[in-house]
Amino acid sequence: MSATAPTATFFSSFSSKDLLFLGEAALNTLQISAISIGLGTLAGLIFGWLLYEGKLWATLTLAPILDIFRSVPLIIQLVLFFNFAPIIGLRLDPFQSGIIVLTIYTAALVAHVVRGGLESVGEPLHRAARSLGMTYWQDTFFVVPPIALRAVFPSWVGVALGVMKDSALVSVLGYVELLKASQILITRTQEPFIILLCAGAFYFALSFPVARYAAYLERKWAV
Amino acid sequence: MIEIRDVHKWFGKLHVLKGISLDVHKGEVLSVIGASGSGKSTLLYCINRLEPIQSGSVRVDGVDVYDRKTNVNHLRRNLGMVFQQWNSFPHLTAVQNVMLAPRRVLKKSRSEAREIAVRQLEHVGLGDKLNNYPSALSGGQQQRLAIARALAMEPSYMLFDEATSSLDPELVGEVLDTMRLLAEEGMTMICVTHEMGFARDVSDKVAFFHEGTIEELSPPQEIFNNPQSEHTRKFLANVR
Amino acid sequence: MSFDYNFHWRPVFKSLPDLIWAGMTTLQVAALSMLIGIVLGLLLALVRMHGHGSYRWVATTWIELARNTPALFQLFFFGFGLGAFGIHLAPFYIVLCGLSFNNAGYLAENFRGGLQSVPHTQVRAARSLGMGIVRTYVSIVVPQVLRIVYHPMTNQMVWAVLMSSLGMLVGFRELSGETQFFASRTFRIFEYFAVTAVLYYIIVKIILGASRLLAWRLFRY
Numbered sequence: 001m002s003a004t005a006p007t008a009t010f011f012s013s014f015s016s017k018d019l020l021f022l023g024e025a026a027l028n029t030l031q032i033s034a035i036s037i038g039l040g041t042l043a044g045l046i047f048g049w050l051l052y053e054g055k056l057w058a059t060l061t062l063a064p065i066l067d068i069f070r071s072v073p074l075i076i077q078l079v080l081f082f083n084f085a086p087i088i089g090l091r092l093d094p095f096q097s098g099i100i101v102l103t104i105y106t107a108a109l110v111a112h113v114v115r116g117g118l119e120s121v122g123e124p125l126h127r128a129a130r131s132l133g134m135t136y137w138q139d140t141f142f143v144v145p146p147i148a149l150r151a152v153f154p155s156w157v158g159v160a161l162g163v164m165k166d167s168a169l170v171s172v173l174g175y176v177e178l179l180k181a182s183q184i185l186i187t188r189t190q191e192p193f194i195i196l197l198c199a200g201a202f203y204f205a206l207s208f209p210v211a212r213y214a215a216y217l218e219r220k221w222a223v
Numbered sequence: 224m225i226e227i228r229d230v231h232k233w234f235g236k237l238h239v240l241k242g243i244s245l246d247v248h249k250g251e252v253l254s255v256i257g258a259s260g261s262g263k264s265t266l267l268y269c270i271n272r273l274e275p276i277q278s279g280s281v282r283v284d285g286v287d288v289y290d291r292k293t294n295v296n297h298l299r300r301n302l303g304m305v306f307q308q309w310n311s312f313p314h315l316t317a318v319q320n321v322m323l324a325p326r327r328v329l330k331k332s333r334s335e336a337r338e339i340a341v342r343q344l345e346h347v348g349l350g351d352k353l354n355n356y357p358s359a360l361s362g363g364q365q366q367r368l369a370i371a372r373a374l375a376m377e378p379s380y381m382l383f384d385e386a387t388s389s390l391d392p393e394l395v396g397e398v399l400d401t402m403r404l405l406a407e408e409g410m411t412m413i414c415v416t417h418e419m420g421f422a423r424d425v426s427d428k429v430a431f432f433h434e435g436t437i438e439e440l441s442p443p444q445e446i447f448n449n450p451q452s453e454h455t456r457k458f459l460a461n462v463r
Numbered sequence: 464m465s466f467d468y469n470f471h472w473r474p475v476f477k478s479l480p481d482l483i484w485a486g487m488t489t490l491q492v493a494a495l496s497m498l499i500g501i502v503l504g505l506l507l508a509l510v511r512m513h514g515h516g517s518y519r520w521v522a523t524t525w526i527e528l529a530r531n532t533p534a535l536f537q538l539f540f541f542g543f544g545l546g547a548f549g550i551h552l553a554p555f556y557i558v559l560c561g562l563s564f565n566n567a568g569y570l571a572e573n574f575r576g577g578l579q580s581v582p583h584t585q586v587r588a589a590r591s592l593g594m595g596i597v598r599t600y601v602s603i604v605v606p607q608v609l610r611i612v613y614h615p616m617t618n619q620m621v622w623a624v625l626m627s628s629l630g631m632l633v634g635f636r637e638l639s640g641e642t643q644f645f646a647s648r649t650f651r652i653f654e655y656f657a658v659t660a661v662l663y664y665i666i667v668k669i670i671l672g673a674s675r676l677l678a679w680r681l682f683r684y
Contacts, residue, residue, distance in 0.1 A: 071621075071667040072660045073628035076639060080660055083653040087468040165533035172632065179535055186543050193547035196540055200532050207531035273587055300593040310588035314606045314684055323602060324592040356684040369588075376592060 018185055022195070025181030026202050032177060033164040036099055040106020040163070041156070047107055048114025062111075069108035075169045077101050082173050098170035102163060109159045117152030118144065150221045157214035161207045178202060224248050225380065225413070230269060230279035232262075239265050241435040242279070247413060249379070252406045254422035254443070255415045257432030258458060263415040264307075266432075267382045270413070271295075271302040284379070300328060303373030307385040309365040311357035311372075317344060318353040321372045329376065336375075343371040347401050363394030367401050374405075381405060383414040419462055423447050431455045475654045478645050485641035486662050492558055492630070492637060493623040499559075500566025500619070507571035508578060522571070529568020534626045537561045542633045554635035562623050569622075573615040577608035610682050617674040621667050628663070638662060 047066060050058045069077065082097045092100070121144050129139040171180035182199040186192045225247040232240040239262045247253050255263045268274040270281055272288050272295050281288040288298060312320050321340035325331045331339070344350055347367040357365050366386060373381060383402065387395045399421050406412060406425045416422055422429050423443045431439040431446060433454045439446055450456045475482075510522040529537065538561035541552060552560065581604050589599040628639040636644060638659060646655040 068664060071664045073625040073639065073663055075628050075631070076642075076656055076660050076663060080653065080656045083656065087653065161531075165531075165536075168533040168535045169629075171535075179533065179539065183539070183543075191547075192543035196536070196544045200528075200536055200540070203532045203536060204528065208527060211531060271591060273590060296590075296593045296595050298593075299591055302591075304588075304591035306584060306588060306591075308582075308584050310584050312585065312588075312603055314610065314682075316684075324594065327598055327602060328593045358684055372592070 018189065018195075019198075021185065022178065022181055022198055025176055025178045028175070029164070029167055029177040029202075030206075032095065032098055032102065032170060032175070033167045036102035036106055036167065037160045037163050039099075040103040041110050041160075043103065043107035044110020045114055047111035048118065051111060051115045052118040066108040066111050069105050070112070074101070074105055074166050075172055077105065078169060078172055094170065094173035094175035097173055098167070098175055102167060102170070105166070106159065106163050109162070110156065113152055113155040113159060114148075116155070117148040120151040121147050154214045154218040154221075157210060161211060164206065165203060224282075224284060225270060225411075226280075226282040227266075227270070228280045228282075230266070230276050230281065232265060232269060232274065232276045239435050240269070240276070243435075243437060245430065245437065245440070247380075247411060249411050250409050251427045252410075252412045252414065252425055254426040254429045255413065255432060256417070256419070256422055256429060256458070257438075261432040262435045263432045264384050267304070267384050267413065267415055270380075270382060271299050271304060273304075296328070300376050301379050303370075303376060303378035303381045305366070305369050305373055305381070305383045305386045307388050309357075309362065309369050309389070311360075311365045311368050313357050316354050316356055317349060317360070317368050320357070320368055321375045324372065325375050339375050340371070343374045344368070346374065347371045348397070361394060362390045363397045366390065366394075366398045370398075370401055370405075379411060381410055381412045383412065383416065385415050385417065387416070387418055417462070419447070419459070431458065433458075470654060471649075471651050472654055474645075474649050474651055475658050478655075479658070481645070482638065482641060482659065482662060485636060485638045486666060488636070488641075489624060489627050489630075489638040490666060492555065492562065492635075493620065493627050496559055496562035496566055496623050496627075497616075497620050499563040500570050500623075501616070503563065503567035504570030505574050507567055508574035511571065512575060512578065525564075526568045526571050529565050530572070534561065534565050535629050535632065537564055538629050538633055554630065554633050554640075557633045558627060558630045558635045558637070561629070562626055565626065566619055566623055569619055570612075570616065573612045573619070574608065577611040578604070580611055581607045613674075613678060613682070617671065620670055620674070624663070624666055624670065638666075 047062060051063060051066075078098065078101050081101045082092070082094070085092045085097060125143065125147065126139060129143040130136075134143065167177060168179040171177055171183070174180075176184070178199050182195045185195050189195070225245075227243055227245040230240050230243045231238070243262075243266060245253075245266075255266070257263050265274060269276050270283070270288065272281075276289060283298060283302065286293055286298060288295075311317075312323070315323065318337065318340045321343055322333075322336040325336040325339050326333065329336075341350070341353065344353060347370050349364060349367055349371065352360060352364060352368075357368065360368065370381075370386075386402065387398050390398065395418070399418060402412070402414065402421070403425055414421070414426070426443050428440060429443050429446045430437050431450075431452070431454070433452075438452045439450065439455045441451075446455065447459065450459060507522045507526055510518050511526065514522060538557060541560040541564070542557045545552060585603055585607070586599055589603045590596075594602070627637050630637040631639040631643045634640065642655050642659040646652040649655070
């Protein structure tokens, strides 16, 4: 049907108000992603460092816990937490629940990446730093970060983009982000193709350039 | 017999072979010396058609290598090649490395191919390393493995492309010894090499390459004791 | 009102056999989508590397779309999106197509990296022994690529299992869909999903364990 006169149907059933609705939902996606990625990265940095330091308790407790969040579908985590919160007396709306779950999820993925990055800074470098009379903390804060960053950054971008895309799952709690809004509009306007095209284009426009840039940096830094 | 006639080759705008003509008779050992980038290795790749040429001809036992009708895979069975980077297949054990081509190219049975492989590995002194993966072998051993792999096809000719250049100094000897052994057994060989001692002792002829041409081609005694060309003299003075 | 929740695990345990059965469906659709994804991914990688014109464009677009849009979006596309053209797939096929599309895109890039990392000199060595181009790929290149992409492929399989949980949003009764079905009937949402989370964890661990065992048998070098 839309093949015969796509523009006509576009304007008849898919109004500018709908576009605004999609735009707001897109902002919701951006907002929930940005907050979760920010908080999750902070937590992930700390967790990753703890894992790298390899204290026995970290390996025994933190590692398996973080592993759970990488081994259970995000959608299950969301549903589980949303229904668990009231049991322990927390009154959370879908947005708050989404932020909490996405943050922990991000932290688990970032910790994994950070640990790998820290491990890529070889022992000789630490020895070199210490031989120059640097303390452990000077080594940790001034020598390690620039080098580990090169190993971590491209993978971190991958994680961040992954979380941005996965934030679509918060819709399962009823939060109206971009894909939920698309679904609502599809049901109302019966214009699945155009609406999905808009939603897909938004994700793509956000993810593709960033992914390309990260790949470029990875290649540049690999030398 | 290998007959090379007026071969020209360009890499883009770079004229690497400028009309090379050369004969190598059965049982001869030819060493090719010269500075890096003078086209020595490229010439080897032109003999078994791993590189295309722009003009001239190469004949091996009378067969035109660059004739469209020539079955190049058939031709290459007869021309064993050993590379500067050892190129052992990392996912196969030593014996599997050597067995692969006899089995898949010559269609020999498994036991037959294995028999050949064991014989060739013993030939190059790796009889005790049959089931080792290349990662467990030294550079010199990997290079000898590569020689055994080429010999397993029972080629009439062996082409060595700087076979010792990537080796640690203390491992060069064992590979040269293996090459010497082949020469003594009467194998026809073309050796692109930087080992002047080997070229002097083992070759029947030595070709000095300079900027894509053969500057001088003579028996080793002459080229080393009484070089005719100025370039040859300079080169030999520098490598000594 | 807050801390007096009574857990009811009995109904969950009663439907455990059904859940485990649904877990098999999850594994099945994930494994099938991996098989399709491997074949298509290899094709996409080769076309992206060596193809020309519109073939190459199609491969690149496929790969980038799969990698740069949410998996749920891809599922919606095979669900509602194809509906625009009068094509209505059954839930199983929506999930299978969505996962296969996604797997192919991610695997293609892994394969491309793997193919590029086998040195060209390996091909030369094989050709110098008189091996044809097909034989060279089968005996020399592919086994080496397989080792390089083995770990990413295992990860992708885990992802496929996790992604298949989206089936519950398009009405497919795999593990998550089945769980939702029971949960909504009994209102024991937390209990059901907690058990399902454990089941997913077990499935993932089994895959990783099996993969490690296979790798140990496969890659001796």
